Amino acid sequence: KKYLDESLERKRLYNEVIELKGNIRVFCRCRPLNQAEIANGSSSVVEFDSSQDTELQIVSSDSKKQFKFDHVFRPEESQEAVFARTKPIVTSVLDGYNVCIFAYGQTGTGKTFTMEGTPDNRGVNYRTLEELFQVSGERGGVMQYELFVSMMEVYNEKIRDLLGENSNQPTKRLDVKQAADGTQEVPGLVEARVYNTEEVWELLKSGSQARSVGATNANELSSRSHCLLRVTVRGTNLINGQKTRSHLWLVDLAGSERVGKIEVEGERLKESQFINKSLSALGDVISALASKTSHIPYRNSKLTHMLQSSLGGDCKTVMFVQISPSNADLGETLCSLNFASRVRGIEIGPARKQV
Ligand code: ADP
Known part of the structure; x- marks a missing residue:
């Protein structure tokens, strides 16, 4: 009874929030300047506003641009603080929602740090599973859950099973297929x-x-x-026998940096074309969902096709846009922030007046 009441209340609150903001969240996380950057005298181009935590400004010698997100994490913010904001969304997979969490950004900005973390400072992936075990334990009398984990890599539009036997010899070609119920399976x-x-x-x-x-x-x-980590949750309601099956995807995306056209050729050129294609396909899908367009172009990349059943509808999406504070990365930082703003359908405003 208590569980059912809580669950209904959670759904009610959640629907209220959805009506106000939609079910796509964009969080920006800025890493600290690293030792090498400090040693070579790099400076930070990112300015935060002490009175709120949804905006930041990029300040360079000739321009000042303001960006707004659902939340901005500053360099000093901990893995705990990041997870605290992510937790309500990832745990909704236990209520039967499909959820996707992405880390987007230039290589070296902390995508892997946010998702995987380090052995003594674990990231979203491990903390999520820890929380799912915790919550499913608490609901033990009412719900019975089974949790399954899959891990795969998408490289040059090919899917490789990271938990499969002989995963170092990818003889088994994996592909996305449509199941009888219309969902996408691998x-x-x-x-x-x-x-x-x-x-x-x-x-x-x-x-x-x-x-x-x-x-x-x-x-x-x-x-x-x-790199994609998929958690499949199978739930059985012990009171009414109802069964649920939902997916949570935790995705560490390929680096978004643009590779100079002139110095790249052969394999490297092919790779960067595949990366550009899949990242822009992802951006197109999320922005189409955010603007509630009727045609959602899922089929333009393996990534979006595979995630089709977990993006859109009442699925929940979080995009972490990772940035570097360094002046040396200014160009890539602006590209990432522009991408994220486009995804969220948020216009970039002029810089706020300095007081
Ligand atoms: P990416 O996956 O985007 O290429 P990494 O996660 O490998 O980037 O991060 C690059 C380096 O910066 C790593 O050594 C990582 O530990 C460090 N780092 C990234 N973000 C943070 C942060 N918020 N706080 C402290 N160190 C960080």
Whole structure:
């Protein structure tokens, strides 16, 4: 009874928020200047406003631009603070909602830090699973949940299973297929049932290792592929027998940096074309959803096609736009912020008057 009341109240509050703001959130996170940048005298071009946490300004010698998001995380903000804002959205997968969380930005801006984190400063992925176990335990008398984890990489429009056997030798070609109920599936993808956070941590580690196998330069490869963690939740309501199945996708996107046309050729050119194509396809899908356009162009990339059933409708989406504060990255930072503003359908305003 208590659970049902709580669940109804949560849904009511959630619907209220949705009516006001829609179900797409864009969060911006700025990393701190790193040691090398401090040593070489780089300065920060990002200015925050102490009175609110939804706007920032990019200040350069000849311009000042203001950007507005659903939330802005400053360099000093902790992984806990970031997760506190993400938690209500990711845990709604237990109520039967499909959820997608993306980290977007130039390589080196903290996408992996936000999603994976480090062993002693864990990110959204691990904290999410920890929370899902916690909440499903609390609901034990009313709901029974089964959690499954899959991990894959999308590189040059090819899907590779990171938990599959011989994942270093991707003989098994995975592709997106439409299931009988109209949802998108990836037949053959390994789904590992998980019972506790230790198992999850081991799986996440082995997935990350599989990702770098075969790469001449692991860091470079990971910056040029999308890494997707999918959590499947199967729930059974013990009171009325109703069953739910929902997906939560946690996506560390390929680096958004533009590669100079002149110095790139061969494989590298092909890669950057695939990355541009899939990132702009993702931007197109989210902005079409935000503006409530009737045609949503899901089929333009593997990424959006695979996520089709989890983007749109009453699905929830969070995009973390990661930026660097350094003056040396100004161009890429503006590109990322412009992309995010377009996605959110928010106009960029003129800089606020300095007082
Ligand atoms: P990306 O995945 O975007 O290429 P990384 O997550 O690898 O970037 O981050 C680059 C470096 O910056 C890493 O050493 C990471 O630990 C550090 N870093 C990123 N964001 C933060 C942050 N908010 N606080 C502290 N260090 C960070």
